[in-house]
Amino acid sequence: MSSRPPDAAPPGPGPAEALPGDALVLRAAEESLAGRRSGIRRFTPFLGPAFIAAVAYIDPGNFATNMAAGAEFGFLLLWVIVVAVLMSMLIQSLSAKLGIASGMNLAEACRARYSRPVRLGLWLQAELVAMATDVAEFVGAALGLYLLFGIPLLPAAVITAVASYAILALQSRGFRRLEAVIAAFVGVIVVAFAVQVFLAEPSAGDVASGLVPGFDGTASVLLAVGILGATVMPHVIYLHSALTQRRVPVTDPAAKRTLFRFEVVDVIIAMTIAGLVNVAMLVIAATVFNSTGMTGVGDDLTQVYQGLGTVLGSHADVLFGVALLASGLSSSSIGTLAGQVVMEGFLQRRIPVWLRRAITMAPAFIILALGIDPVLALVISQVILSFGIPFALIPLLQATADRQVMGVLVNRRITTALGIAIAVVVIALNTVLLVLTLSGA
Numbered sequence: 001m002s003s004r005p006p007d008a009a010p011p012g013p014g015p016a017e018a019l020p021g022d023a024l025v026l027r028a029a030e031e032s033l034a035g036r037r038s039g040i041r042r043f044t045p046f047l048g049p050a051f052i053a054a055v056a057y058i059d060p061g062n063f064a065t066n067m068a069a070g071a072e073f074g075f076l077l078l079w080v081i082v083v084a085v086l087m088s089m090l091i092q093s094l095s096a097k098l099g100i101a102s103g104m105n106l107a108e109a110c111r112a113r114y115s116r117p118v119r120l121g122l123w124l125q126a127e128l129v130a131m132a133t134d135v136a137e138f139v140g141a142a143l144g145l146y147l148l149f150g151i152p153l154l155p156a157a158v159i160t161a162v163a164s165y166a167i168l169a170l171q172s173r174g175f176r177r178l179e180a181v182i183a184a185f186v187g188v189i190v191v192a193f194a195v196q197v198f199l200a201e202p203s204a205g206d207v208a209s210g211l212v213p214g215f216d217g218t219a220s221v222l223l224a225v226g227i228l229g230a231t232v233m234p235h236v237i238y239l240h241s242a243l244t245q246r247r248v249p250v251t252d253p254a255a256k257r258t259l260f261r262f263e264v265v266d267v268i269i270a271m272t273i274a275g276l277v278n279v280a281m282l283v284i285a286a287t288v289f290n291s292t293g294m295t296g297v298g299d300d301l302t303q304v305y306q307g308l309g310t311v312l313g314s315h316a317d318v319l320f321g322v323a324l325l326a327s328g329l330s331s332s333s334i335g336t337l338a339g340q341v342v343m344e345g346f347l348q349r350r351i352p353v354w355l356r357r358a359i360t361m362a363p364a365f366i367i368l369a370l371g372i373d374p375v376l377a378l379v380i381s382q383v384i385l386s387f388g389i390p391f392a393l394i395p396l397l398q399a400t401a402d403r404q405v406m407g408v409l410v411n412r413r414i415t416t417a418l419g420i421a422i423a424v425v426v427i428a429l430n431t432v433l434l435v436l437t438l439s440g441a
Contacts, residue, residue: 025176029248032262033255046262048179049243050270052334053092055182056133056233057085057274058189059331060140061381063324065226066278067304070285071297073220078210078282080224084231085275087422089267091393094400094411094419095237096263099245100256101409102399106241106392107345109399122391123346129234129388130339130360135381137335138364139374141328147305147321153368160332161361167333168353185330190273192323193280199312202287210286218433225386225433228426231278234385234392235338241396242341253408260409288312301374335360383433389426393419 029045031037069077099105104112110122138157145156170178215221244263250256285304288311289297297303301324309317336357344350367377397419403410411419 026248033248033250033258043262043265046248046259047266047269048176048183049096049240049247049263050092050266051183051186052179052243052337053095053236053240054270054274055186055327055330055334056236056239056338057088057231057271058186058277058327059133059137059233060143060324060328061133061136061226061385062231062278063140063281063301063327064136065223066281067285067301069220069223069227070282070287071289071304072295073216073223074286074290075206075210075283076214076216077220077224077227078207078279078286079213080227081231081275081278081282082211083425084228085271085278087425088232088274089271090415090418090422091232091237091396092240092267092271093264094396094415095240096244096267097260097406097409098396098400099241099243099247100250100260100263101406103245104241104405105245105341105345106238106396106399107342109241109345109405110395111346111348113395113399119346122395123342125388125391126235126238126342126346127339127360129385129392130335130342131363132381132384132388133233133235133335133338134332134360135364135367135377137328137332138361139328139367139377140324141332142368143301143374144321144325144328147302148318148325153374154365157361157365157368160328161357163329164332164336165354165357167329168336168357171337182330182334185326186273188326189277189323192319192326193277193284195314195319196284196308196312196316197280199314199316200284200287202283206286206291207283210282221429221433222383225429226383227278228386228389228429231274232386232389232426234388235335235342237389237392237396238341238345239334239338242337242345256407256409284308332361386426387430390423393423393426397423 025045028037028041032042032045066081069080095106098109102109107123107126111119114122138160139153141160141163142153142156145151145159146153151159167178167181170181215224248259250259285297289295289304289307292311294307297307305317305320308320309315336353339356339360340350340353343356367374397411397416399405400409400419401411401416
């Protein structure tokens, strides 16, 4: 297996063409790897890739599934979020490690490892996942604009498309600017939900009760699978490996180990923040809606918006709308980056970003134009994403367990075993969902 496809391209400027702002980060990273920086300054040059990936873990699909789960089942499915976040930490660490160790992203690794029919199959399902992702992100951003400013959904989707192009344009000015903007969006979302939790005043005992695993019928399993699909996102498994493959170039085995340890810190911080936001969503819905008998509110984000304003007051509805808009705008841009990585890695073909953006957002525009229930579309899109997880996770495990590919960063047996266990859990949940749905249970 070759170290990397010769004509593959990273999703943005590589170190050889680093822009001034990026060059400063690279210089600081080199100083950290050489042991010339101490304390928190050692880690700061490496923070960024996981925060871009984390945006996908707090996208509008999470709003839909978490709010629906909290309103209908209270705190019952809180444990699913916790498990999903722990899974995401391992999965995103493996993805980051693949880029560091091999110089390849996951799509490139799949192209180098598998036969043509398998590659095409993986590429097609990855494109389906990218489209399902865009459904959630575009519909969510459009809903945010509608709730805040009364803009109809279809024109709001056009505004979202223009805004996502503007965010992607930052890529031409270096990776650090894009990372800074995405981090700012994450900060807005975190503050918005922190204030809402403070206003909701959830009971610590009720929150703790949600950490005990359990289900309550087919609907709860469907939402659990949706939560899993919304939290462990297959397209950012591909993207994260691309974000690290050339960000800080190292060839020395010891330096690769050190770089990976720094990237693990990035993953833990970013995924913890994303996990807390997801927990906050469900806790707010359970406290505000389920406990007051408004169990059907979570199925409609418009009603969630109105309900928060009515029950909590203090502009909680506006905070929710701002968070939804920030989530949709940022995650839609990241979805396009992931789509670029997938197409270029599997097919070794680069297409203009505007065309890539148009392909993945087309289903979202169709849904809005036809007047299909946007919240239902959000939840179903997350279920599709959950079914896509094994098709990204299994190739990732195979690549990172291959010493020829990974060198000194090859997986330990326990790491591979944990990864296999995650894949089994995801496949089992999806199978249970299919059986329950087909049997009409």
